[in-house]
Amino acid sequence: MNGPDEWDGRELPSSPGERPRIPSPRTAAEDHGPLPDAPPAPAPDPDGGFPPEAAAEPPAAPVILPAPAGAPPHRVLKSLLGAWALSACSAQETAAVEAHLTDCASCADEALRLREAVGLLHPADSLDLDPLLRSRVLEGCLGRRPARIPVPEWATPYDAEAAKLDALLRDMGEAEWRAPVRLRWFEGERPVERETTVGGVMGHLMAVDGLVATALGLTDPLGTAAPPGTPDPLVRTETFWRAADEEQSPLATHAPWRDQSSALIRQVSFAGTRVAELAVRYGDFRLPLRDAFLDRAFECWVHAGDIAEAVDYPYEPPAASHLHQLVDLAARLLPSALAGRRRAGLAAPPKRLVEAGAPGRTLHLEVEGNGGGHWYIPLDSPAALGAPEHTVAHIALDSAEFCQLAAGHISPEEAAAGQLGERDAIRDVLFATASLSRL
Known part of the structure; x- marks a missing residue:
């Protein structure tokens, strides 16, 4: 036990009665002040040795100077800088460290560097990309150099929603593609539900987008399995699900769907306004192509929300x-x-x-x-x-x-x-x- 004017080498407690949180450093002579100068070496004996009295005399003990009353040694306070930068010190430790920083330039520089490093470890912004980033980048690019073949205004919502859904799918693993998704709609006077998977939802979107593709002269994703007669979206979806290979990875629908959506945008961009009023059959009714693209954008957004809900992922409107x-x-x-x-x-x-x-x-x-x-x-x-x-x-x-x-x-x-x-x-x-x- 040291006297009241000496630091006993133990860490500062966080509060009365609390066990110390930081291992105490071993006491060293340097912690109690500067070391005394070494005594002068005795002169060698002319015969090549030291005088007998010099060899028998024990070395002088170092003089230990007491530290200032109540002040922890420099080494202890320096070891607390990391915890102080993380705001993990107790009130007593914090006060001792901050008092020391006003007198010690080297510790003050170290504390500043540690605080800056802590700021990098805790970014204020989310690491997820802003869902509108793509639109802003494209808008900035097109503002400088307009597209030689622009996307029609009525097709831009589908283009944007397909890109957002594609970004969501790229972040998902195969296990998430098999996650159950609950599809909901309304028939007559009552709500209806159907459970499928993320892969099943993408198959549904590709099958119904195929109605627009065939109206534009593109390849039908159902191929020879396409049902004859009235192109009903429900019948096409059921046909696609039945024809799907159960052994095939559900991720296999991602690339064909994205290729198809890109082909749709490319086709109407080259065709321009000439195809805006082209009729697209949806079962027992028809929509002009411009409205069919808005319909596909709406369904793409809605089902992307269903997928995001199933895999617990935020999704913006x-x-x-x-x-x-x-x-x-x-x-x-x-x-x-x-x-x-x-x-x-x-x-x-x-x-x-x-x-x-x-x-x-x-x-x-x-x-x-x-x-x-x-x-x-x-x-x-x-x-x-x-x-x-x-x-x-x-x-x-x-x-x-x-x-x-x-x-x-x-x-x-x-x-x-x-x-x-x-x-x-x-x-x-x-x-x-x-x-x-x-x-």
Whole structure:
């Protein structure tokens, strides 16, 4: 036990009664002050030896100078610099180290270097790339040098969503490709579910994208297995799943799907506006090619979200300008969807008969947030005009919630919509929105 003016060589405790956290260094003479000068060597004996009294005399003991009262030695404080830089010292240790740094230039420099190194070990930003980075880079490049063959505006959402999904798939291993994915959509009055895998989802996307590919004269991914007759998306998907080789790795669908999506973008870029109105058959209805590309962008985003949810990975929605185009497509399809539900007896009949092009009752659809806007949905005939002065009901929805409803991921009853006006009209439009979804 040393006196009150001596450092006993033990580490500083974090708090009273707490065991020391840092191993104590061994006491060295240097820790108690400078060493005394060595005594002068005795002169050698003329006969070649030392005097007998010099050989018998023991060496002088070093003089140990006491350290200042209460101050830990330099060596102990230097050993605490790493813990201090990581903010792992106790309050007492921190105070002792910081007091020492004001007097010791070498330790102060070392502490500064350690603090800078700790800053590199804990970056403030996420290591994941910004999902909009690709769009910003392309926008900057095209701003300096426009593309010689630009992608049509109505095809850019599909191009962006396919690139985002491709980036997600590249980060996944084979085990994640076999992860179960729950697909959801809405039929009639009830939600429907189907479980598959990530590989199955990609097969579904490739089979339905094949409808657009064949309309453009490209190769059908189903080949000779393509079902004859009406090109129904559900039938094509089932055919693809049945023909899939169970022994084959699910990753095998990644490259063909990406090659197909790139071929679609390349084909419409070279064709330009000439193919914008080309009809694409979806079972019992048709879409112009420009709308078919928006439909494929919407489904690519929705199913990419299903995959990301299955593998617990964050996924961002489309850019605001792209999201607006997708919401606009859904809003333009609502009159036909409502008419189809009326033919099936699932919606109330129109309250007013109107001629083609004449104004009828209108529902004001307000979509808030990114990609939102205002649409006036004709209620009495898909050929009628939607005019604000004939509004009988108003629905307000967030853009993300509206898209989830159109994807069949939430039911019309669950949609937290602001509602005002005729209840039947509101219910029919919400159910018609959900009916836009499909496998």
